[in-house]
Amino acid sequence: MTIETDRLRERVAAELLRTRDRTALLTEAVDDGDLIRQHSPLMSPLVWDLAHVGSQEELWLVRDVGGRDPLRPDIDELYDAFKHARRDRVALPLLTPAEARRYVAEVRDKALDVLDRARIDGGRRLVTDGFAFGMIIQHEQQHAETMLATHQLRVGAPVLTAPEPPAAPSFVGGEVLVPGGPFTMGTDTEPWALDNERPAHQVQVPAFHIDRAAVTNAEYAAFIDAGGYDDPRWWSAAGWEHRQTAGLVAPAHWQRDGDGWVATTFGRTAPVVREEPVVHVCFWEAEAYAKWAGKRLPTEAEWEKAARWDPATGRSRRFPWGDETPEPRHANLGQQHLRPAPAGAYPAGASPLGVHQLIGDVWEWTSSDFHGYPGFSAFPYREYSEVFFGPDYKVLRGGSFGTDHNAARGTFRNWDYPIRRQIFSGFRLARTA
DSSP: OOHHHHHHHHHHHHHHHHHHHHHHHHHHSSOHHHHHSOSOTTSOOHHHHHHHHHHHHIIIIIIIITOOOOSOGGGTTTTOTTTSOGGGGGGSOOOOHHHHHHHHHHHHHHHHHHHHHSOOSSSSTTTGGGHHHHHHHHHHHHHHHHHHHHHHHOOSSOOOOOOOOOOOSSOOOSEEEEOOEEEEESOSSOTTOOGGGOSOEEEEEOOEEEESSOOBHHHHHHHHHTTGGGOGGGSOHHHHHHHHHHTOOSSTTEEEETTEEEEEETTEEEEOOTTSBOOSOOHHHHHHHHHHTTOBOOOHHHHHHHHHBOTTTOOBOSBTTBSSOOOTTTOBOTTSSSSOOOTTSOGGGOOTTOOOOOSBSSEEEEEEEEOOOTTOOOOSOGGGTGGGOEEEEEEEESOOTTSOGGGOOTTOOEEEOTTOOSSOEEOOOEEEO
């Protein structure tokens, strides 16, 4: 056993603990009635998410990596995300909150024992660099963001609190030119990168302009006030059909208040903050706004080049600010704040070209469909991403205030249906140079 392996085990153990603390906070903030209730047909009951993260941890760490006997093979199908749609999960014979907590605790004890004993520094690809553990850590962190979205849809007294996001030293606006040319997209070196982020490959991107900040509440309100939701000129055919069918008139959770707007955030209603990025808009809304503004959404390749390309060296960084793991000064991540921060609030996280807050705050819609990169190979199972490839899903990038830093790499890819807006989604604009 090497010093590097010891450090990796310590890191994995610390991340498992930190991640479980967030899961516990999100599930212990409400009573059992709220845990088993379905707050929206778009979301699972919180108690399903809780047991599901334990089930995945058992399948991959306890059974596969550890070779241990199953704890609860009888519940495998209940917590298989592909067996039951979210809207149907509330009717399943799920574990009770008390049973779910006991189950995830027992799984965690066994997983930590596996961590102490299993080889994690080579051999099987699944365990090289602790990948299986990193995959499970990120999986639970992704469900923490999903559970946070469920909390946003929950009706009742507020139960979550967090400090206000930092103020911006100065407002950031305008756009920057990203020169044309090749850059390396994706990764071969990030040890916990998931299959759809691989392999690294060179992409030729023509010159383009991209906004220095995401579209703000004030800017989006101007679109509404200009009749943007009532004018089909700005909407694609599919977008206009959805706007009419869904009755969209403003971002989710916004309500009129005289001449202005208020928004309800985790049970608290307050005026929208003009300088903060707009959040809870779907792809069709983002696309319509972009056309109204005389611009467009960036492609996924443009977004990643703006976030990673270093004009001084030509190399692709891990993050806009460099290769350093995100710290609180860089980005609004990890549910440390419960809403986006104003444009310009994280100058330390800006890219060399001066593009701000590409990581954190809001997931940013791109114009790209979700596909595998050239040379893509599913690992360790097709259902993580390959089954979603195709024109039905649009790619989002950058992470939100609800995203953990482990799932906010410059290469990390999120995807969802273009109608979805319960997620913490916003956007920024681009235009061809």
